[in-house]
Amino acid sequence: MAHDPTAANDRPSQMLAQLAGMAFELARDLSNRALEAETTEEATRLASAFHQVSRGLRQTLALEMKLIRFKAELERDAKPPPPPPRRGEETIGGIPASIWRRKEEIGQVMDRLIWGEVEADEDEPELSDLEEAEIGRRFHTYGLWLQDAATRPDFATTPLDGLLVEACRVAGVDPAVLFEPDEDEDEDDPALAEAPPSADSS
Numbered sequence: 383m384a385h386d387p388t389a390a391n392d393r394p395s396q397m398l399a400q401l402a403g404m405a406f407e408l409a410r411d412l413s414n415r416a417l418e419a420e421t422t423e424e425a426t427r428l429a430s431a432f433h434q435v436s437r438g439l440r441q442t443l444a445l446e447m448k449l450i451r452f453k454a455e456l457e458r459d460a461k462p463p464p465p466p467p468r469r470g471e472e473t474i475g476g477i478p479a480s481i482w483r484r485k486e487e488i489g490q491v492m493d494r495l496i497w498g499e500v501e502a503d504e505d506e507p508e509l510s511d512l513e514e515a516e517i518g519r520r521f522h523t524y525g526l527w528l529q530d531a532a533t534r535p536d537f538a539t540t541p542l543d544g545l546l547v548e549a550c551r552v553a554g555v556d557p558a559v560l561f562e563p564d565e566d567e568d569e570d571d572p573a574l575a576e577a578p579p580s581a582d583s584s
Contacts, residue, residue: 398446405439480538524553
C-alpha cells in the first residue's frame with residue numbers, strides 16, 4: 383500500500399508528537415530540579431541543560447507545525463471543490479449559501495469545544511507550546527474533515543447534530559459534550575427564574 387503523506391496518523395507525525403511530549407516532560411523535570419538545587423553550581427548546570435532541552439522542544443514543535451501546514455496544502459490540492467450552486471441559488475463567496483451557513487454553524491460549535499478541551503489554569507493562563515501544538519493538530523484534523531464533508535451532496539441537509547458528532551470524533555472531542563445542559567442558559571432562562579416555589583419549600 384502506498385504511503386499517504388497527508389494521513390493525520392502517519393509515522394512522522396506520531397514520532398514528532400511523542401518526541402515533543404518526552405522533551406516537554408524532561409524540560410519540566412530539569413526546571414524543577416534547578417529550582418530545588420542546593421548549590422549554585424548544580425543550579426547552573428541544570429539550568430543550562432533545561433535551556434538546551436527547551437530549544438530542542440521548540441524546534442520539534444516548529445517542525446511539527448510545518449508538517450501540519452504541508453499536509454493541509456496537500457489536502458487542499460487533493461480535495462474536490464464544493465458542488466456548484468444551482469441556478470438561481472444564493473451564493474456567498476462563490477459557495478452555495480446553504481453550504482456556507484452549515485459550515486459556519488459547525489465552526490462556531492467546534493471552535494468552542496476544541497478550545498474547551500484545554501483546562502484553564504489561573505497560575506499559568508497562557509498555553510504551553512505542547513498545548514498549542516495539540517490544539518493546532520485538532521483544528522487541522524477537524525478542518526480537513528470539514529473540507530471533505532462540505533463536498534457531500536447532502537451536506538447542507540444532513541441534521542446538524544449528526545455532523546457535529548462526526549466532527550467531534552475526528553477532533554478528539556467527546557461527542558457527549560454536545561448534549562450536556564448549558565448551565566449559563568438555565569440561569570438566564572426567565573421561565574426558570576420566575577418559577578414559583580414548590581409547595582414543599584419552606
